Amino acid sequence: MRWIPWFALAALGAGFAAWLAAILEPVAGLLPQCAFKHLTGLACPTCGMTRCLEALGRWDWPAAFHWHPAVAACAALVPALALWDLRRAWRGDRYPRLPDAPAARVVLWLILLGVWVLQAARGI
């Protein structure tokens, strides 16, 4: 299993999803509204992801950052991650374990909550 570049394969899948989103953009208006936003009036943490994906499919990076900064930032990091994963798989190294430090978990929680607050405050 360690010789399979899982993240690089996932990056290919994500690229395909962005390409597909751009193709399907004309029918995006048929998609129902986010159920969470519909019920509460507030954006959910993932609100803006579809529009961000469509923008990425058009290679429109400013729009992608506008709709969902976290997803656009992750997308920008995908090539680097894919290269690192290909190198890891080539060398047959295991994936590193997730850090056990509580601080790492707290930082990720704060980032996730921060993104949610940002999306809700902007009314995305």
Place this chain on the structure above:
Amino acid sequence: MGYPFAASLRALVRPGAAFDSPPPTLGRAVRDMAMVWLPLALANTAWTLWRALGTYDLLRRGGSPFGLLDRLGMDPTEVRDLIAMLPAPPGFGRVWPWLLLVVPLGVFGTWLHHAFWDHLGLWLLGGLKARRGFRTSLLAEAEALRIAAVGTLLGFLGYVPVLGGVLALPLLVLDGYLWLFRGFALAARHGCAPWRGLAATVVHAVLLGCFVLALVTLMLLMVRMAA
């Protein structure tokens, strides 16, 4: 010899004791999951696709099954013009061989996806203290998804006319329970408290699923209402 799925139903009724036995090897767990889930997923996808193609064709020809567009508050003319621009649907006979490729990819993709995000959720909640790696999450997910596949079988009841409408809400509750059920497997195999496993599946749902799941659920409901 017991009834088919009797063991799965017992595990679903008593989830706390469902994963007390020593874990199987990962290969065996994945094989068992595939043997139970793949045939059910193939049948379910084929049935759903057949109905979806029929609905799509009906919409292209200007029909509005059960007044679907009116119920959704859409302008029927606008939607029909949009759909008329799209290509005609292929016949089911042309599409079904692709299911033999797409459904296994979907099944194994779902397994990997659940394992990845549940593992991350468990880490966020401090449930990986026993330092068992991602392989343990893969094993736990395979075991849980083999049992939860019974939900696909029960989901067929939702297609029965009248009964499907009556069972819509209970089946939705069952879907929610089957989502959480993976948490029991995660907790048992990672050696942490069950609440952390359950919460990991909730974190997964909240982080990535609240939009996507709601979207897919609504679209499936639309297809079911239309067919």
